[in-house]
Amino acid sequence: MxxxxxxxxxxxxxxxxxxxxxxxxxxxxxxxxxxxxxxxxxxxxxxxxxxxxxxxxxxxxxxxxxxxxxxxxxxxxxxxxxxxxxxxxxNNMLIVATVFDPTKKMVLASLCFDELYGKDSLEGKAMYDSVIGILRSLFNEYGERYGKSAAGKPDEGKNSNSQSNSCSRELSMVSMDLDDDGLGYKRIDQRYKDMLNESGVKDNRDELDIYLKEGVENPDLMPGVEYDVLPFWKRNCTKFPILSQIA
Known part of the structure; x- marks a missing residue:
């Protein structure tokens, strides 16, 4: 005007x-x-x-x-x-969904909290702990619901493990009858097995711990091509049977 x-x-x-x-x-x-x-x-x-x-x-x-x-x-x-x-x-389930992107996990969520509330802020830490708490609750709930059935599906992921299965079959055909003279000769591998049996040495981390602590995926995609999350969980349903159900 x-x-x-x-x-x-x-x-x-x-x-x-x-x-x-x-x-x-x-x-x-x-x-x-x-x-x-x-x-x-x-x-x-x-x-x-x-x-x-x-x-x-x-x-x-x-x-x-x-x-x-x-x-x-x-x-x-x-x-x-x-x-x-x-x-x-x-709704923190929106953040949980972000964590199930293997290229982001909790790394992106932490960055978002820093951007919104300031680096190392009490609000950011509270949000981080809240999301971890929800993830743990989800994992426990789905573990009770699907734990046994998810762990007992030998056919899932068959293609992704075909090479390792092939190697296992070839190795199983090789006979190695090591000699034990019974005169004080000891092998370190046998001592290691005995130690495992006695102390129960094993990886006590569950799926959730392993997934979050492993490095994020960094796919090399062509320009304009989207990363699809679902095929990752399909390929890794045997490694993460409970998490794949949540995803």
């Missing part, structure tokens, strides 16, 4: 500034919409990351020196925070 009437002519500087501010907001939601809506695979594990992307970018814009941009960002963040009932009160 110019002097009470619509101005004719090209956009002025103030118009371009308004468009620039609009683009600062649109790029946030455009990218998140693209990730969630344009995906061709199951993508529940991507939702929390996009929520954090939106939250942190709106928080950053709320500190802008551009007063108009800051005002709009503050208003938008209030609506965003109200919609999610406060990011701290978000």
């Amino acid at each position: 110019d002097n009470g009437g619509k101005r004719a002519g090209p956009p002025q500087y103030t118009d371009w500034k308004a468009i620039e501010r609009l683009c600062r907001f649109l790029v946030i939601f455009y990218n998140s919409t693209l990730v969630v809506s344009a995906s061709t695979t199951v993508n529940a594990y991507k939702c929390y990351e996009e929520i954090v992307n939106i939250a942190t970018n709106l928080m950053a814009l709320s500190q802008s020196r551009d007063h108009e941009l800051k005002r709009k960002a503050v208003e938008m963040y209030k609506k965003f925070d109200k919609y999610w009932d406060g990011v701290k009160n978000i």
Whole structure:
């Protein structure tokens, strides 16, 4: 408007500034919409990351020196925070879904907590402990429900273990009758077996511990190709029978 009437002519500087501010907001939601809506695979594990992307970018814009941009960002963040009932009160199952992406696990969740609440903050630590607690509860519940049946499926993962099974069959055909003269000769491997039998030395970690402490997957994908989480759990259902049920 110019002097009470619509101005004719090209956009002025103030118009371009308004468009620039609009683009600062649109790029946030455009990218998140693209990730969630344009995906061709199951993508529940991507939702929390996009929520954090939106939250942190709106928080950053709320500190802008551009007063108009800051005002709009503050208003938008209030609506965003109200919609999610406060990011701290978000349904933690969204975060749990993120952990079941083997390329992210708890590493991404920890980074998100640092971005939202500050590095090594009490809020971030509380969120981390809360998610670990939910994972442990889920694992215990599914372990009681599926533990025996999941562990007793010899045919699952047969193709992925075919090479190792083949090697085992070949080795089993080799006869190794070691001689024992009974005159004080001792072998370290026999002593090791005796130690195992006596002390019960074994890996006491369960599936959840092993999964979280193993390094994240780093697939070498072609540009434009999505990583699909479900085939990972299909391939590893024998290694992680209970976790694959949860996934």
